[in-house]
Amino acid sequence: MDQPSTPIQMEGPVCPVPLRHNEQIVLGHGSGGRMTNDLIRQVFQPALSSPALLEGNDFARLSLPEGAALQGRLITSTDCHIVSPLFFPGGDIGRLAVCGTVNDIAVSGARPLYLTAGFILEEGLPIDTLHRVVQSMQAAAGEAGVQIVAGDTKVVERGKADGLFITTTGIGWLPDQIHIGGERAQKGDVVLVSGSVGDHGIAVLAERGELGFTTEIKSDTAPLNHLIDAMLQAAPHVHVLRDPTRGGLATTLKEIAEQSRVDIQLEEKAIPIAPGVRAACEMLGFDPLYIANEGKMIVILPEDEADAALQALRAHPYGVSAMRIGAVLPGQSGRVSIRTPLGATRVLDMLAGEMLPRIC
Amino acid sequence: MDQPSTPIQMEGPVCPVPLRHNEQIVLGHGSGGRMTNDLIRQVFQPALSSPALLEGNDFARLSLPEGAALQGRLITSTDCHIVSPLFFPGGDIGRLAVCGTVNDIAVSGARPLYLTAGFILEEGLPIDTLHRVVQSMQAAAGEAGVQIVAGDTKVVERGKADGLFITTTGIGWLPDQIHIGGERAQKGDVVLVSGSVGDHGIAVLAERGELGFTTEIKSDTAPLNHLIDAMLQAAPHVHVLRDPTRGGLATTLKEIAEQSRVDIQLEEKAIPIAPGVRAACEMLGFDPLYIANEGKMIVILPEDEADAALQALRAHPYGVSAMRIGAVLPGQSGRVSIRTPLGATRVLDMLAGEMLPRIC
Numbered sequence: 001m002d003q004p005s006t007p008i009q010m011e012g013p014v015c016p017v018p019l020r021h022n023e024q025i026v027l028g029h030g031s032g033g034r035m036t037n038d039l040i041r042q043v044f045q046p047a048l049s050s051p052a053l054l055e056g057n058d059f060a061r062l063s064l065p066e067g068a069a070l071q072g073r074l075i076t077s078t079d080c081h082i083v084s085p086l087f088f089p090g091g092d093i094g095r096l097a098v099c100g101t102v103n104d105i106a107v108s109g110a111r112p113l114y115l116t117a118g119f120i121l122e123e124g125l126p127i128d129t130l131h132r133v134v135q136s137m138q139a140a141a142g143e144a145g146v147q148i149v150a151g152d153t154k155v156v157e158r159g160k161a162d163g164l165f166i167t168t169t170g171i172g173w174l175p176d177q178i179h180i181g182g183e184r185a186q187k188g189d190v191v192l193v194s195g196s197v198g199d200h201g202i203a204v205l206a207e208r209g210e211l212g213f214t215t216e217i218k219s220d221t222a223p224l225n226h227l228i229d230a231m232l233q234a235a236p237h238v239h240v241l242r243d244p245t246r247g248g249l250a251t252t253l254k255e256i257a258e259q260s261r262v263d264i265q266l267e268e269k270a271i272p273i274a275p276g277v278r279a280a281c282e283m284l285g286f287d288p289l290y291i292a293n294e295g296k297m298i299v300i301l302p303e304d305e306a307d308a309a310l311q312a313l314r315a316h317p318y319g320v321s322a323m324r325i326g327a328v329l330p331g332q333s334g335r336v337s338i339r340t341p342l343g344a345t346r347v348l349d350m351l352a353g354e355m356l357p358r359i360c
Numbered sequence: 361m362d363q364p365s366t367p368i369q370m371e372g373p374v375c376p377v378p379l380r381h382n383e384q385i386v387l388g389h390g391s392g393g394r395m396t397n398d399l400i401r402q403v404f405q406p407a408l409s410s411p412a413l414l415e416g417n418d419f420a421r422l423s424l425p426e427g428a429a430l431q432g433r434l435i436t437s438t439d440c441h442i443v444s445p446l447f448f449p450g451g452d453i454g455r456l457a458v459c460g461t462v463n464d465i466a467v468s469g470a471r472p473l474y475l476t477a478g479f480i481l482e483e484g485l486p487i488d489t490l491h492r493v494v495q496s497m498q499a500a501a502g503e504a505g506v507q508i509v510a511g512d513t514k515v516v517e518r519g520k521a522d523g524l525f526i527t528t529t530g531i532g533w534l535p536d537q538i539h540i541g542g543e544r545a546q547k548g549d550v551v552l553v554s555g556s557v558g559d560h561g562i563a564v565l566a567e568r569g570e571l572g573f574t575t576e577i578k579s580d581t582a583p584l585n586h587l588i589d590a591m592l593q594a595a596p597h598v599h600v601l602r603d604p605t606r607g608g609l610a611t612t613l614k615e616i617a618e619q620s621r622v623d624i625q626l627e628e629k630a631i632p633i634a635p636g637v638r639a640a641c642e643m644l645g646f647d648p649l650y651i652a653n654e655g656k657m658i659v660i661l662p663e664d665e666a667d668a669a670l671q672a673l674r675a676h677p678y679g680v681s682a683m684r685i686g687a688v689l690p691g692q693s694g695r696v697s698i699r700t701p702l703g704a705t706r707v708l709d710m711l712a713g714e715m716l717p718r719i720c
Contacts (some may be wrong), residue, residue: 032606033711062434074422078476080514104418116438118527154440160522167478169529246392351393
């Protein structure tokens with residue numbers, strides 16, 4: 001790793017003591033003193049170098065998009081990430097922490113611009129683990145086109161946390177002409193999903209060894225902002241966008257139905273579910289409609305733009321298996337129902353308790 | 361507590377099941393489903409009601425100050441809070457989480473506007489504890505004049521966290537005419553501190569029972585934005601503002617000296633230290649200049665505005681014991697030194713390891 005670029009003559013150590021990758025986090029790394037400084041300069045800044053981070057203040061100065069300032073609003077969202085284990089097929093806590101917050105911003109219709117990241121580390125965490133996570137964050141941020149501009153690190157004693165928790169907060173910019181929100185679903189609208197559901201939850205479960213068999217399922221963790229941009233070009237009048245994370249497709253649609261005071265009906269056979277996810281859910285007694293996703297979104301939009309939206313989604317790597325899965329009915333009771341292949345209808349409520357803790 | 365104001369006809373529970381205050385957090389409260397929804401509606405929304413939170417989206421839409429948009433920049437900062445215990449004389453983790461981030465924004469010279477809050481809860485946390493913390497956050501946010509606009513809650517199993525961690529992120533607005541930063545200290549500048557140092561750290565230690573004797577010391581946890589406003593009216597050419605939290609006065613000044621490439625000299629006898637803090641530090645072998653503060657700031661500014669700034673600080677409840685404690689010397693080595701009452705000089709470096717873990 002590089003030394004910081006501005007060596008200064010001073011008493012005490014002239015340059016920070018290089019951290020060895022086989023070292024572990026100790027309480028001193030959270031002291032706010034020299035060791036915190038070394039960790040920032042040697043682990044965080046080299047990976048996450050943005051102009052704001054390099055200024056070395058406790059705050060970041062940010063610019064708004066050129067000329068946009070008076071015709072829009074800021075969008076912000078925050079998410080804590082506590083997934084266990086830290087690494088899983090298709091992702092890790094770092095990629096998840098970036099994508100989760102990028103997606104929460106992007107489903108408002110806004111352009112995600114900046115992220116902050118707060119790290120709570122357990123004493124004893126290998127510094128190499130932190131390295132890998134931070135590099136994964138930077139890769140995901142690069143893919144999404146956002147800058148990580150501010151951070152904080154705290155360390156707690158062994159046994160007072162579980163390795164590493166990351167809280168990210170995003171800031172985006174929403175031009176005034178975009179109107180997307182959970183309260184805007186209307187009767188006659190069409191419901192799309194951008195791809196198969198349940199992959200993330202099952203991939204994490206499998207990595208924990210809780211399936212009892214091996215599976216090829218990978219987490220779908222991905223930043224959706226470019227997919228959304230492409231879709232909004234083709235279908236500019238989208239009413240609702242939301243990423244069905246914790247609680248899955250069913251809980252998210254139920255939230256939307258309540259917010260918009262509409263009824264929503266799904267067609268079970270239209271909902272894309274990977275064979276491995278279906279098999280795992282059947283064995284474990286889970287309903288895949290309640291399993292978390294981290295790279296999928298629900299789209300609710302007028303019928304006349306549905307085909308154009310589907311086409312745009314399927315043309316993007318993160319939307320190839322997008323499907324039309326249901327419709328908004330004339331009722332106003334906030335009910336979500338699903339029609340089975342045999343023609344029966346069952347009602348979907350929100351997830352009641354906790355099926356899969358520590359999934360995100 | 362009130363029921364939500366928009367009851368909706370639906371299958372399943374018509375209204376959320378009221379939470380009892382003697383209940384504990386369970387994993388289901390972090391599921392993203394019905395129990396999370398109940399916790400949000402019954403604990404978070406009643407206390408933290410801001411228009412953005414009540415919209416129920418995963419993101420918040422925010423307005424910039426009227427007319428300000430094209431003549432300034434956004435400021436953001438994030439902080440994780442892991443203080444143990446959760447409640448201590450003069451404050452609690454909620455007040456700390458709000459004030460810490462408000463202050464990081466305010467010392468840039470910006471007006472703090474919005475906060476987000478991410479909660480990591482340990483299974484078994486009494487819901488009443490969460491209630492008290494959230495109410496304390498709202499009181500501190502009200503005092504500072506900021507809105508809490510977005511949040512997230514995750515729950516980890518018993519033994520995988522320590523009660524409650526809170527990560528807050530702030531957004532503020534910095535008008536273009538304000539230029540304050542850690543890199544702007546200049547030779548000939550004067551160094552002020554807004555009050556006595558070490559109170560917060562010693563108050564938390566005392567609450568943990570680690571002093572071996574009782575003390576009246578209270579944490580100074582406070583939002584400093586109004587104090588800063590008042591001072592900038594009187595002294596508009598301030599070069600550096602910073603709150604000496606972890607690492608204390610000495611570490612913070614050392615950071616500034618390195619950033620600005622200047623030498624700083626303090627007068628030991630001018631630094632305000634409460635008798636109880638001095639006594640505790642002498643007994644424990646701590647240097648009060650390295651103890652954390654949560655409601656104090658360092659001001660570095662031109663000599664000709666120093667008296668006006670001091671007067672403005674002392675006229676505000678959070679600045680009554682403000683003092684002029686040192687000066688910026690002609691050297692450029694990033695050295696911070698302190699002159700003792702006997703005329704000797706010693707050098708202050710950053711805090712090397714960790715003196716007081718879990719202090720903020």
